[in-house]
Amino acid sequence: MGRPLTWLDVFTSVPLAGNGLCVVHDADDLDEATMLAIARETRLSETTFVQTATESGADYRNRIFTLHGELPFAGHPSLGTAVAVARARGQAQASYVQQTHAGLQPVDVTLDGVDARASMLQNPAVFGAELDPARVLAAVGLGLAEANAAWPPQLVSTGVPHVVTPVRDVAALARARADETLLPALLDELGAICVYVAAVDSQDGAGRARSFFMGDAGALEDPATGSAVGPLLAYVAERAGVQELTVGQGAEIGRPSTLHAAVEGDRVRVTGDVVVVAEGTSL
Secondary structure: OOOEEEEEEEOOOOOOOOEEEEEEOOOOOOOHHHHHHHHHHHOOOOEEEEEOOOOOOOOEEEEEEOOOOEEOOOHHHHHHHHHHHHHHHOOOEEEEEEEEOOEEEEEEEEEEOOEEEEEEEOOOOEEEEEOOHHHHHHHOOOOHHHEOOOOOOEEEEOOOEEEEEEEOOHHHHHOOOOOOOHHHHHHHHHOOOOEEEEEEEOOOOEEEEEEEEEEOOEEEEEOOOHHHHHHHHHHHHHHHOOOEEEEEEOHHHOOOEEEEEEEEOOEEEEEEEEEEEEEEEOO
């Protein structure tokens, strides 16, 4: 096929940490079956495909595929793809509008060789139902003793829905484990991407989080979930007025990541470092 490929790690400045992403450029003529097959070949949580925009105001179209199928929107694939596009276009600084199935998202990039920083305005927050703490916590191997009594789990979306699940402290967070039966049933019923378990210090604007979702081999843990840290800050801002949040994620699975989120009007801007790991051409 001879298409350029960019391999990046997102939400980290250190190669082989953060959340990995493969970006396939010049993908206008790829059908969905081929894109899915390529995503399964990379074995990454997401692989993206850069196409010509089909909506007015967009600079490019970002098609985001997991091993199961296409996502309407995701966090680290949005930031990483913008960096890959800027590098391919030879732009050290750029402001793009990307087109996804969730709409149009502004993305800003600063690039210095293989190192970059990117930020994205996610969609305005949509708050769903508050959820039964006992059921949600059981899906990640916890009991009511680990709950944050003041902050119940809630379905929140800034592009795609996540189950935002505050716990009382980092010790409770460390005990979280996906339940292979309860987690998929919960996510399927709610139409959610993941259960995002978080211990947040609202005074310091800092927190730690873990993200559990379903993959081909069962329940998996995500090293960095940009599409969930936006809902987390929207949730915390609604309840405690917090305007900025820095979240550590992924250390438990050997892929430490740092995600920053800040309220900007009626949206949340999610920011992170990105490093280019490899570039090449597909066969």
